[in-house]
Amino acid sequence: MKPSTTLPTKPMVGVVMGSRSDWETMAHAAETLDAFAVPFEVRVLSAHRTPDALLEWASTAEARGLAVIIAAAGGAAHLAGVTAAKTTLPVLGVPMESAALKGMDSLLSTVQMPAGIPVATFAIGRAGATNAALFAVAILAGRDQRLRAALHQYRKNQSDKVLAVGDPRTSPTGSAQAGRRNSRSK
Ligand code: RP5
Numbered sequence: 001m002k003p004s005t006t007l008p009t010k011p012m013v014g015v016v017m018g019s020r021s022d023w024e025t026m027a028h029a030a031e032t033l034d035a036f037a038v039p040f041e042v043r044v045l046s047a048h049r050t051p052d053a054l055l056e057w058a059s060t061a062e063a064r065g066l067a068v069i070i071a072a073a074g075g076a077a078h079l080a081g082v083t084a085a086k087t088t089l090p091v092l093g094v095p096m097e098s099a100a101l102k103g104m105d106s107l108l109s110t111v112q113m114p115a116g117i118p119v120a121t122f123a124i125g126r127a128g129a130t131n132a133a134l135f136a137v138a139i140l141a142g143r144d145q146r147l148r149a150a151l152h153q154y155r156k157n158q159s160d161k162v163l164a165v166g167d168p169r170t171s172p173t174g175s176a177q178a179g180r181r182n183s184r185s186k
Pocket of ligand 1: 018022075
């Protein structure tokens with residue numbers, strides 16, 4: 001009998017953000033999870049504007065089968081912390097770049113959690129969104145050989161792209177984010 005190559009379809013990661021205005025940044029997290037064929041759910045919920053709905057979503061996340069949560073918010077960013085207060089799943093916080101303080105407010109309010117309720121906090125903005133997704137994949141890869149292989153391939157693609165630049169005066173422009181290409185393992 002042929003071994004099953006079916007990819008998982010039930011959401012393993014929950015991506016939550018405080019506002020629709022965060023989506024442009026968080027689309028990079030979604031794109032990264034998609035590149036690894038990790039199923040995820042996405043919600044807009046706010047610690048301040050929809051507190052009851054957030055508590056319900058966070059407290060039922062584990063029962064829905066989620067293994068990791070990525071929570072993104074800006075300004076007085078309490079979303080990741082409140083989510084972490086209602087679940088023991090790992091919560092990865094992504095501070096959004098705010099207009100007033102360039103995300104320093106989001107960063108500090110996400111990272112400065114009291115002892116006992118951890119939030120793993122990433123860089124402000126797009127880099128944080130991408131890295132939170134990669135970190136979620138790394139967590140899942142601990143028990144998933146397909147994802148372990150895909151992560152190794154992602155890193156190799158990224159290194160190859162950087163090394164292929166050679167002399168930047170004579171090579172085409174582009175970012176080093178090539179790792180997401182071909183990152184699905186066979
Ligand atoms: C936070 O307030 C959201 O996460 C967003 O980053 C910020 C601004 O929200 P909007 O006023 O754009 O909805 O709750």
